[in-house]
Amino acid sequence: MQIDLDQVSIRELNQRLHGLSPETNWREVRIVNPKGRHALAVGLTLPIEVTVEGHVGYYCAGMNKEAAVTIAGHAGPGVAENIMSGVVRVEGNASQYAAASGRGGLVVIEGDASARCGISMKGVDIVVGGSVGHLSAFMAQRGHLVVCGDAGADLGDSLYEARLYVQGRVESLGADCIEKEQTAAHQEGLAALLERARIKADPRAFRRYGSARRLYHFHTDHAHAY
Amino acid sequence: MPIDDSSKPEPVLKPVLRESASFPRQVLAEIHRAAAEGVYAIRGFGAKRRVPNFDDLVLLGASVSRYPLEGYRERCATEVVIGTRFAKKPITLKIPITIAGMSFGALGSHAKEALGRAATQLGTSTTTGDGGMTEEERLASKTLVYQVLPSRYGLNPDDLRRADAIEVVVGQGAKPGGGGMLLGQKITERVAGMRDLPVGIDQRSASRHPDWTGPDDLTIKIQELREVTDWEKPIYVKVGATRVAYDVALAVKAGADAVVVDGMQGGTAATQDVFIEHVGIPTLAAVRLAADALVELDQHRKVQLIVSGGIRSGADVAKALALGADAVSIGVAALVALGCNREAYVEDYQKLGTMPGFCHHCHTGRCPVGITTQLPELEARLDPELGARHVRNYISTLVLELQTLARACGKSHVLNLEPEDLAALTIEAAAMARVPLAGTNWIPGVSGG
Numbered sequence: 001m002q003i004d005l006d007q008v009s010i011r012e013l014n015q016r017l018h019g020l021s022p023e024t025n026w027r028e029v030r031i032v033n034p035k036g037r038h039a040l041a042v043g044l045t046l047p048i049e050v051t052v053e054g055h056v057g058y059y060c061a062g063m064n065k066e067a068a069v070t071i072a073g074h075a076g077p078g079v080a081e082n083i084m085s086g087v088v089r090v091e092g093n094a095s096q097y098a099a100a101s102g103r104g105g106l107v108v109i110e111g112d113a114s115a116r117c118g119i120s121m122k123g124v125d126i127v128v129g130g131s132v133g134h135l136s137a138f139m140a141q142r143g144h145l146v147v148c149g150d151a152g153a154d155l156g157d158s159l160y161e162a163r164l165y166v167q168g169r170v171e172s173l174g175a176d177c178i179e180k181e182q183t184a185a186h187q188e189g190l191a192a193l194l195e196r197a198r199i200k201a202d203p204r205a206f207r208r209y210g211s212a213r214r215l216y217h218f219h220t221d222h223a224h225a226y
Numbered sequence: 227m228p229i230d231d232s233s234k235p236e237p238v239l240k241p242v243l244r245e246s247a248s249f250p251r252q253v254l255a256e257i258h259r260a261a262a263e264g265v266y267a268i269r270g271f272g273a274k275r276r277v278p279n280f281d282d283l284v285l286l287g288a289s290v291s292r293y294p295l296e297g298y299r300e301r302c303a304t305e306v307v308i309g310t311r312f313a314k315k316p317i318t319l320k321i322p323i324t325i326a327g328m329s330f331g332a333l334g335s336h337a338k339e340a341l342g343r344a345a346t347q348l349g350t351s352t353t354t355g356d357g358g359m360t361e362e363e364r365l366a367s368k369t370l371v372y373q374v375l376p377s378r379y380g381l382n383p384d385d386l387r388r389a390d391a392i393e394v395v396v397g398q399g400a401k402p403g404g405g406g407m408l409l410g411q412k413i414t415e416r417v418a419g420m421r422d423l424p425v426g427i428d429q430r431s432a433s434r435h436p437d438w439t440g441p442d443d444l445t446i447k448i449q450e451l452r453e454v455t456d457w458e459k460p461i462y463v464k465v466g467a468t469r470v471a472y473d474v475a476l477a478v479k480a481g482a483d484a485v486v487v488d489g490m491q492g493g494t495a496a497t498q499d500v501f502i503e504h505v506g507i508p509t510l511a512a513v514r515l516a517a518d519a520l521v522e523l524d525q526h527r528k529v530q531l532i533v534s535g536g537i538r539s540g541a542d543v544a545k546a547l548a549l550g551a552d553a554v555s556i557g558v559a560a561l562v563a564l565g566c567n568r569e570a571y572v573e574d575y576q577k578l579g580t581m582p583g584f585c586h587h588c589h590t591g592r593c594p595v596g597i598t599t600q601l602p603e604l605e606a607r608l609d610p611e612l613g614a615r616h617v618r619n620y621i622s623t624l625v626l627e628l629q630t631l632a633r634a635c636g637k638s639h640v641l642n643l644e645p646e647d648l649a650a651l652t653i654e655a656a657a658m659a660r661v662p663l664a665g666t667n668w669i670p671g672v673s674g675g
Contacts, residue, residue, distance in 0.1 A: 014453045038446045043383050043454030058443070059450040063383035078437040081450075082381055100437035101378035103422070120378055120436035122422040139432060141422045158430070160423055216427040217410055220264030 001026045006033040010040065020046055034060075036076065041069055047086070061088045064105065077114075080107045083124055096133070099126045102143065108197045115152065118145045121162055127197035137164055138174065144193060148201050156209055160216075164209040165190055167201060175225045176215045182208045266500055268407055270332075270588025270598060272400055272493040272536060272558050277508040279491065280542040282655030283648050284664060287634040295633035302629040303639040306553050308530045309391060309460020309483040312452070316460055316483075317369055317390050319553065320349030321625050322640060323543060325617075326488075326534050326557035327373045327393065327464075329355025331408055331417040331429075332495030332588065333561075334605040335362050337597045340564060340613030342366030347618050348625075353393060353555075356406065356431055357420050359385040366610075371462065374451065376405065376432040379421040386455055391484075393462040394448065396435075396473075399492025399509070399535040401501045402466025406431035408496055412591035414600040441476040448481045462486050467512035467535065468505070474519040474531075484530040486555065487516045491536025493558035495598065496589030509535035509546075511658035514645075517550020518660075526550065527641075540627020547628075548643035549659055556621075563620035564613045565595040571607070 003013050013031065020026060024046070031052045034040055038057035041050050044067035052060065055073035065084040074092035083102040090098075093111035100116065102124025109117075109126070115133030118126045123142040131149030138154070140162035150168035157174020163186075164177075173179075190203040215222055245251065259267065288294035295302060309316035325341050332355060333341075339362045345352035351369040358380015359372060372389030374381060386392060397403065408429040418425040438447045448461050463477035464486035477485045489509025494502065513533050520526040533546045534555035546554050558566070569582045574594035578587045588598035596607035632640045635647045649664040650656035656663040657670035667673065 010453065011457070015456065018456060039450040039453045042450050043387075045383075058446040059437075062450050063386075063454055065383065077443070078447075078450075081437045082378065082383070084383065096439075097437040101381065103382070116436070120432065122378070139430075139436075160427075216424075218265065218407065218428055223265070 001028070002030045002032060004032050005035065005037060005040075010037055013040065014042060017041060017044055017048075017050070020048065022046060024048070034073070038076070041067070044069070044086070055092070064088055074111070075109075079109075080105075080124075083107060093130070098128075099124050102126070104143075106196060108199065110199070112149065118143075118162075121145065125193055125196075127193060127199050129199050131168065134171070135174070137162060140164070144190075146190065146193060146197070146199075146206070148199060156211070158215065159209075159211040161211065165206040166209065167206045170207075170209070173209065176212050177209055178212045180208045180210045182206065266498045268409070268496050268589055269499050269502070269586045270493070270495050271502075271586035273491045273502050274586070275503055277490065277510075278652065278654045278658055279508060279510050279536060280545040282510065282652045283545050283650055283659060283661065285541070285544060285548070285631055285635060286647050286649055287631075288636040292636045294636050295638060297630055297633050300633065300638070302633050302637060304625060304629065306530070306641065308462075308532070308553065311483045311525075311529055312457065312481065313391075313460040313483050314456070314458045315390075317351065319351060319369070321621070322547060322551075322553035322628075323348075323537075323621055323624055324350050324371070324532065324553055324555045325352040325560050326492075326555040327353035327355045327371070327395065328557055328561075329357040329408075329495065330360045330363065331355070331357035331412065331421070331600070332598060334593075334596065334599050334608070335360060336605050336608040336610045336613065337561070337564060338363045339366045339610040340608065340617060341560060342370070343610065343614035344560075344617035344621065345369065347614065348621050350621070351390065354380070354385075354389075356380065356408075357417060358382060359388070360420075364388060373464075376435045377421075377429075378436060379423075379429075379431070383454055386451070386459075389459060391460040391462060392451055392455065393464050393486065394444070394451070394482075395464045396444075396477075397464070397466030397468075397488070398494065399466045399488030399490055399506055400494035401497045402468045402506045403433060404497060404501050404505070405433040406495060406497055407589075409589050409591070412589075412600055417600060441480055444476070444480040452481075460484060462532070464488060466490075466492070466505075467507050467509065467515075470507070470512045470515035471519045474516045475523060478520070478523055478525050478529050482529060484532055484552075485516065485520075486532040486534065487512050488555075489513075489533070489535025492534055493561075494588075508658070509533060509537070510655060513546055513549040513551055514658065514660050520550070527552065540624045540629075541631060543624055543628045544631040544640070544643060545648060547640055548647050549645060549661075552641065559620070560617055561597055563617045564597050564608065565616070566593075566597055568595050570595060 034054045036057045042062040047066040050069045057076040059078040061069040068087045075090045075094040077095045080088035083105045085105040089108040094113045098117045099107040101120045110129040112130035117132040117136040121140045127146040134152035141160040147166045153171040154174035156177030187203045306322045346368040353371040371391045460483040462484040463482040465473040467489045490506035530552040533551040571594040593599040648661040
């Protein structure tokens with residue numbers, strides 16, 4: 001199925017996608033002429049493949065469940081926000097808050113991601129082929145953020161239990177975020193994640209970061225850390 | 227003959243103790259506590275100090291110039307419809323009193339279930355909270371408002387679609403601009419699981435949404451929520467009362483179906499005392515600012531205004547509606563109806579260092595009456611069925627009070643109450659509510675005379 005956004009409104013697009021039954025034969029949907037429009041293919045619930053041919057605006061593939069969405073272009077802010085499951089792949093770069101508060105599934109950004117990538121993530125796995133901007137993984141609770149390039153300032157600020165892997169340079173770590181030992185088990189897990197993401201990189205070249213867990217209970221002696 | 231009392235001792239004059247106005251005992255105690263602990267006080271409940279409120283207004287019952295309705299004979303309707311602007315499925319409430327968002331986690335499941343049952347019996351809505359939607363709450367509530375909060379702890383598209391309305395929470399009256407702190411002692415396995423965090427650690431709710439940073443983004447966020455839910459659900463935007471006129475105008479611009487304005491008397495599960503007492507403006511002042519903003523945009527009664535923060539009585543409801551609200555929302559008062567601060571289990575209040583009537587220990591998870599707790603032995607003290615009955619009785623009383631006051635003002639529908647039905651008892655209230663000081667036609671800052 002092909003949907004041309006020069007002919008069809010966003011509402012009609014999402015309505016058609018939401019209206020598909022689990023038995024649908026339309027397992028592959030191609031969306032053309034997105035032209036930076038917002039809220040494309042949001043709230044999908046079936047294991048269909050959706051390809052957006054071009055650049056998208058805010059929140060593309062937001063709250064995705066089951067679907068595999070590929071953006072053959074760049075993505076605006078909040079791509080795959082609150083993703084539950086499935087896969088969202090951005091072949092270009094992503095703007096701010098990529099996969100923010102994602103609860104599950106896999107988000108792959110082949111290019112760079114801007115600031116606040118994976119902010120408040122809650123179980124999603126994010127693999128970025130390039131670099132991420134400042135405050136990425138702020139308050140990240142669960143899941144993995146893999147950065148093949150560099151990370152901006154305050155990486156993992158107020159981190160909870162998410163695991164961060166960075167191959168390049170980290171400008172600075174945020175409050176309570178520390179470098180941690182990279183064991184064989186971690187490398188094995190990272191290798192599997194890179195393979196799932198179809199991103200070529202050597203797991204041994206990454207450094208691992210996580211929470212020092214000093215701020216899990218507020219105490220006046222920690223106040224300077226915030 | 228004169229009495230000779232020279233042999234009696236001089237009476238001992240006791241010095242009169244004089245408490246400092248600047249440093250009364252409660253201030254001294256707080257300084258001593260801060261000196262010992264080195265951290266601000268965190269507590270639940272709402273503002274404790276008195277601020278200008280609806281008690282400072284009176285309703286002008288009808289006499290000659292206006293004609294009252296018969297209190298026990300003539301109908302005074304209370305129905306209100308929320309979400310008439312864009313939503314395909316607006317919600318109809320039988321009464322203009324809703325139950326505010328209070329999270330599972332802050333409250334136990336018995337309390338959430340009781341509130342849901344009561345709301346259903348009354349034909350009104352109840353609201354989820356930071357921890358997301360529980361099955362008990364969804365099953366118990368015919369009309370359930372689902373909150374999209376900055377923490378996004380419980381956000382789930384399936385639950386969005388199971389909700390009857392969606393409330394994008396930007397701020398809360400008890401802590402505009404601030405996040406919350408649910409202390410580790412309340413975080414059981416179930417609460418932690420719903421929030422994707424380890425058991426027993428402090429859960430810091432964010433003060434801002436993770437994926438939008440301003441009003442233009444909010445517009446697009448609302449569009450996304452509408453697309454996910456096929457434009458069916460009314461979208462509310464909730465703000466803590468501070469810069470009300472601007473916030474309401476921007477919420478309207480962003481596409482809200484309804485705006486919830488929560489005044490500084492609003493409650494909380496756990497936040498800094500300094501926030502509760504010193505940030506935000508009183509509900510009384512916020513209502514008129516919000517209503518005026520809607521009037522200016524020609525959206526009054528088109529974008530519904532829901533007001534919350536310290537609503538206690540039918541008189542409060544009547545005055546809020548008269549100032550322009552379409553409905554009110556209650557939080558702390560509903561908990562009080564459930565038994566909060568009730569004279570029972572006094573020894574448990576004492577263990578917390580408090581007494582019935584003074585308790586604000588929602589944050590400790592050791593609520594003596596079983597409302598704001600996750601401890602099974604305490605939660606067992608609250609029977610959801612009986613709790614629902616009490617909340618239903620209480621809100622029914624508010625509705626009866628509201629109707630009797632509205633009829634006295636000659637109104638056949640409670641939404642026909644208007645500012646002209648009010649006068650103020652203090653200059654401050656007259657200025658904030660922009661109604662005349664009683665006995666004059668003077669509205670400070672507006673009119674002379």
